[in-house]
Amino acid sequence: MSKVVLITGGSSGIGKSVGEYLTQKGFTVYGTSRNPDNYKNSKFPILALDVKDITTITSTVKLVIEKEGCLDVLINNAGAGITGPIEEIPEAEIKANFDTNFFGPINVIKAVLPQMRKQQSGLIVNVTSIAGYMGLPYRGIYSASKGALELLTEAFRMELKNFNINMTNVAPGDFATNIAAGRYHAPLLNDSPYKKTYGKTLELMNEHVDSGSNPNLMAEAIFKIINTKNPKVHYKVGEFMQKFSIVLKRILPDKVYEKLLMNHYKL
Template identity: 85%
Template sequence: MSKVVLITGASSGIGKCIGEYLIQKDFIVYGTSRNPDKYKDSKFPILALNVKENNTILKTVNTVIEKEGRLDVVINNAGAGITGPIEETPEVEIKNNFETNFFGPINVIKAVLPQMREQQSGLIINITSIAGYMGLPYRGIYSASKGALELLTEAFRMELKGFNIKMTNVAPGDFATNIAAGRYHAPLLETSPYLKPYGDTLNLMDEHVDNGSNPNVMAQAIYKIINTSDPKVHYKIGEFMQKFSIVLKRILPDKVYEKLLMSHYKL
């Protein structure tokens, strides 16, 4: 029996790539977008869902279950980038980022758990970020929202084990997608004391995305995880040095690691 997969934020980038890869492997795939009418040429159905609006989450989840009778894999991929000096980032944008990157996935998980409990099976994959393992300069809010989702997954896994529902984190590094286009950027203010370091860091971040890995690497990793009987708690997918940076944080003294990051960002 083909597994039924629901992917949030699947109209472009990593989510779209995962969906297209999985249908080639005979999965039944549903994706979501806030504006599904823009993607009528998608290779798999795109349903309306805004992770900040719980009624749209429940409606879409129920639609998939009514059509297929089950829901085997949920991939919490929808997310939003945010950059800027924390001091100059509007509170409304900080809350908006957490609504998308943290509370949104929680509400998706809550919506699918009753069906997975009834099936006595299911897999939930939370797409986080390597940035969630460290507080990055001018990406502190993004690091915090993704790091919070990483920790949430650790707790959720233990709560769900008795129902045979599995959950894991997949933390990507930089991939060549259009994520930068949808990212909130705190404006570069001429009067800001952060003008030069923030501007330089912003350019460096965009360069990293432009030179990022092919998102097919993520799709292949997700496919392997789905076919793993007992997924790990955390997976890191990206260039060697991006993954190695997490190892360094674990073994180096805090101030030494901080100096390495500051040197990398030329701060």
């Protein structure tokens, strides 16, 4: 029997690539979107789900289980970008970002766990970010939300061991997706003390996304994880230097690493 997979944020970008790849490999795939009617030509079903709305989470998970009789893999992929000087980002936008990137995945996990516990099997893949391993200038909120999900996974894994449910993180680097279009940008204010440095950093971030890797690399990585008996805690997928930046953070003195980041972002 093919495994049943649920992908949040499966209508575009990494989620779409993963869904199409797993469908080709014979998996039964369901993606989600806040507006599924916009994706009627999808190669796999797109169901209505907003990770900030518990009612939609509960109903969609229930729908998949009733239709398929099981749920083998959850891929927590839905996420939102956010940029800006932390001082100037409205509190409401900070909370909204954590609702999507942190609290949303928690609520989807809670919705699928009773079924996976009943099955005595299951895999949960949390899509985080290499940015979650370091506090990046003008991406501090995004780094914090993804870093929080990384740490949550470490704790959750241990709590789920007795139920034969695996959980892992996959941290992508920069990929050529439309994430920048949906990202909250704090406006470049003419009277802001951050105008010059934030402006340069914003240009650099957008260049990285535009020249990013093919999201099929994430699809291949997640396919391998699904077929791994005992997945690792953390996986990183991206350009060599992006992954190596995590190694450097681990071995370099904090101030040296900080200086490297500041030089990279021309601060």
